[in-house]
Amino acid sequence: MKPLEIYVHIPFCVKKCNYCDFLSAPASKEERQEYVKSLCKQIRSCGEAARAYRIVSIFIGGGTPSLLEGEQMTEIFRAIRDTFFVEEHAEITVEMNPGTVSEEKLKVYQTAGINRLSIGLQSADNGELQVLGRIHTFEDFLETYWMARGMGFGNINVDLISAVPGQSQESFAKTLRKTAELSPEHISAYSLIIEEGTPFYKIYGERPYVPDCEYPPLPDEDCERQMYYDTKRILTEYGYRRYEISNYAKPGYECRHNLGYWNRTEYLGFGDGAASFMDHKRWVAGETPNLLTIEDEMEEYMFLGLRKTEGVSIPGFEKQFGKAMETVYKKVLADMESKQLLERQEDFIRLTERGIDVSNYVMSEFLL
Numbered sequence: 516m517k518p519l520e521i522y523v524h525i526p527f528c529v530k531k532c533n534y535c536d537f538l539s540a541p542a543s544k545e546e547r548q549e550y551v552k553s554l555c556k557q558i559r560s561c562g563e564a565a566r567a568y569r570i571v572s573i574f575i576g577g578g579t580p581s582l583l584e585g586e587q588m589t590e591i592f593r594a595i596r597d598t599f600f601v602e603e604h605a606e607i608t609v610e611m612n613p614g615t616v617s618e619e620k621l622k623v624y625q626t627a628g629i630n631r632l633s634i635g636l637q638s639a640d641n642g643e644l645q646v647l648g649r650i651h652t653f654e655d656f657l658e659t660y661w662m663a664r665g666m667g668f669g670n671i672n673v674d675l676i677s678a679v680p681g682q683s684q685e686s687f688a689k690t691l692r693k694t695a696e697l698s699p700e701h702i703s704a705y706s707l708i709i710e711e712g713t714p715f716y717k718i719y720g721e722r723p724y725v726p727d728c729e730y731p732p733l734p735d736e737d738c739e740r741q742m743y744y745d746t747k748r749i750l751t752e753y754g755y756r757r758y759e760i761s762n763y764a765k766p767g768y769e770c771r772h773n774l775g776y777w778n779r780t781e782y783l784g785f786g787d788g789a790a791s792f793m794d795h796k797r798w799v800a801g802e803t804p805n806l807l808t809i810e811d812e813m814e815e816y817m818f819l820g821l822r823k824t825e826g827v828s829i830p831g832f833e834k835q836f837g838k839a840m841e842t843v844y845k846k847v848l849a850d851m852e853s854k855q856l857l858e859r860q861e862d863f864i865r866l867t868e869r870g871i872d873v874s875n876y877v878m879s880e881f882l883l
């Protein structure tokens with residue numbers, strides 16, 4: 516049986532955050548129930564195809580999956596387990612937002628086999644949370660975090676965002692320290708991106724920023740870069756290791772589901788807008804699958820793999836594609852190494868610290 520990851524998208528939120536361009540929106544109780552029903556139908560329709568696979572990880576993402584009732588989560592897991600063979604030690608994550616979780620729900624999660632929680636904190640500063648349009652305070656987060664710990668959840672991720680409007684280097688450092696002191700097993704720290712179509716885009720993206728508007732200015736590029744360096748420095752102090760550009764974990768707690776994406780493990784997505792990758796094809800729910808060429812796959816191998824701090828395996832490339840990495844990417848590798856953006860360590864090629872700074876540029880060079 517081949518390994519397969521499952522992603523389930525729950526597109527509901529209490530209200531839309533000011534920076535969010537994910538597929539998510541508020542919905543009524545009835546709409547949520549209707550969605551879960553059709554989701555389960557979708558999952559169960561995989562019957563025959565599912566037999567060739569064993570499920571190594573499941574990720575219930577959103578949106579805010581913790582908005583679902585316990586019984587709805589149970590229904591989803593019943594559909595998954597009735598249809599697929601889920602490995603005994605599969606990593607099973609659910610995303611949640613503070614203020615949407617209760618002890619009853621957490622009990623249901625445990626019964627369903629959920630063994631990893633991912634909590635969206637974003638900032639430990641209540642003013643910044645308000646600017647972001649989040650529905651919770653830092654205190655709400657602490658309540659959720661300790662409730663989960665108290666119930667025995669031993670693998671928790673906390674999501675953070677840097678470069679929030681009005682945020683200073685010191686304030687983000689405080690958020691990092693306050694989070695690390697709680698000792699979650701995993702911390703994701705992404706820099707805010709001003710996405711088109713969001714309320715923030717109207718303020719910061721569409722036209723020059725108006726100084727006296729109701730929102731504070733964005734940190735400048737230097738400050739943003741410093742926050743990025745601080746993330747690694749501070750989290751390292753607390754025993755975390757960066758294993759991907761924006762992801763940090765205590766030893767042994769790297770997110771297996773995300774590593775699967777970067778290692779190109781096959782995955783099947785369910786729900787609105789969910790993406791899938793199977794049999795050399797990629798597709799988004801409801802759309803026609805796109806068959807990848809060998810060149811597409813080589814490019815993916817490089818730019819997904821280079822996100823990991825260990826980099827990409829040189830023999831692994833040859834094993835997968837029957838061609839040496841050196842033959843396909845001779846010029847790019849020589850160029851990037853001479854600019855000290857890439858380096859070799861034993862059988863791996865990886866980004867240098869400088870390379871991480873300009874990772875988008877480095878990765879784009881691997882397009883064939």
Ligand code: SF4
Nearest residue numbers: 528531532535539578
């Ligand atoms: S909670 Fe997450 S998915 Fe929902 S609106 Fe906010 S950022 Fe978007």
